[in-house]
Amino acid sequence: MQYITEENITEIALSRWGTGHDPRTAELLTALVGHLHAFAREVRLTEEEWATAIRWLVRTGKISDEKREEFVLASDVLGLSMLIVQMNNKFDSAATPATVLGPFHLKDSPHVEYGADMSDGIPGAPLYIHGVVRDIDGKPVGGAVLDVWQSDSEGLYESQLKGVDEARLRAKYTSREDGSYCVQTIVPFGYGIPNDGPVRELVNLTAMSTFRPAHVHFLIDVPGYERLITHLFREGTPHLDDDVVYGVKEQLVVSFVENEPGPPPNGRESAEPFFTVEYDFVLQPRA
Ligand code: BEZ
Ligand code: FE
Numbered sequence: 496m497q498y499i500t501e502e503n504i505t506e507i508a509l510s511r512w513g514t515g516h517d518p519r520t521a522e523l524l525t526a527l528v529g530h531l532h533a534f535a536r537e538v539r540l541t542e543e544e545w546a547t548a549i550r551w552l553v554r555t556g557k558i559s560d561e562k563r564e565e566f567v568l569a570s571d572v573l574g575l576s577m578l579i580v581q582m583n584n585k586f587d588s589a590a591t592p593a594t595v596l597g598p599f600h601l602k603d604s605p606h607v608e609y610g611a612d613m614s615d616g617i618p619g620a621p622l623y624i625h626g627v628v629r630d631i632d633g634k635p636v637g638g639a640v641l642d643v644w645q646s647d648s649e650g651l652y653e654s655q656l657k658g659v660d661e662a663r664l665r666a667k668y669t670s671r672e673d674g675s676y677c678v679q680t681i682v683p684f685g686y687g688i689p690n691d692g693p694v695r696e697l698v699n700l701t702a703m704s705t706f707r708p709a710h711v712h713f714l715i716d717v718p719g720y721e722r723l724i725t726h727l728f729r730e731g732t733p734h735l736d737d738d739v740v741y742g743v744k745e746q747l748v749v750s751f752v753e754n755e756p757g758p759p760p761n762g763r764e765s766a767e768p769f770f771t772v773e774y775d776f777v778l779q780p781r782a
Contacts, residue, residue: 505532554693562654564598568694571595571740586721586779589631594725594742597712599652604642604665610677610761613666619648619681621769622751624711624727625760627674628776630720635674636778642667642714643678650686677761682751682770683709685734704737713776720778727774749774 499507505528512528515521534540559565570576576595584593607613610623628639644665646652653663670676687705688695698705709732716722728735728748735743751770759765 551693558692565692565694567598568688572694572698574741577741587631589777590779591723591725591777592744592746593723595740596724599654600644601654601665604667605662607666607668609671610679612679614664614681617647617681621765622680622682623677623760624772625677626773626775628670628676629674630778630780636717637670637672637674639670639715639717640667641676645683645711646686648684650684679761683711685709685732688739704734704739706734707738708732708734715776717778719781721781723778
């Protein structure tokens, strides 16, 4: 019979959690328990601090639903999401780098034609993002589905708005046989992470920025290639150097070129000035 003491409790807990039926489960849970105990010992966690943390976790769970992913946001602002992205997406230096998915991706975006307007009347300066999807050897990738989403000029995503029953600022485009794609949308703005939840409350306990720089999200999942989740960021936009979710990589910062009225890249006409971004997405073949 071994009675519990402050000295032996970690060892005993580790041996119990080490009995996980699956070896990986045992590895994950013993490492988690070991780090939690080490954390509590290192900072001499008080009961009041422990209770505050538990209440924060409860509130984070309660505010989450199928559209609001507050735990994903928590992972993002802690830098955990980008750490995991980088450990698991070690692409060739020629490939487009991966970044965080974030909490605002919705799965069922409609499939649209080459150059279709996913902003559909939402106010903003017209923006065309176009280029080629190819692999690291330069081979065009036709038939690639580009799942694209962004916020509006208030910094709000569809999932943050009540009563929206049609896809808003999101669509799926398919690259043509020569790999070319063209997205019509509006110029994105930077925005702060939601200010009505426990994650923002936590960030507000520090002096760090609560902002993300202006960007558009892309998810490209093609059989035979590594899935690419990434963003394109507007060059010169504020907060490229202190993105609250650590998502900015040099290769993803792109120039938004301003154009006079005339034919945009989708071959139609634009009676107003418009912006263009030319960017080739380079996919990593699956090992
Ligand atoms: C986003 O860009 O949608 C996002 C990503 C991570 C946290 C918050 C927002
Ligand atoms: Fe975003």
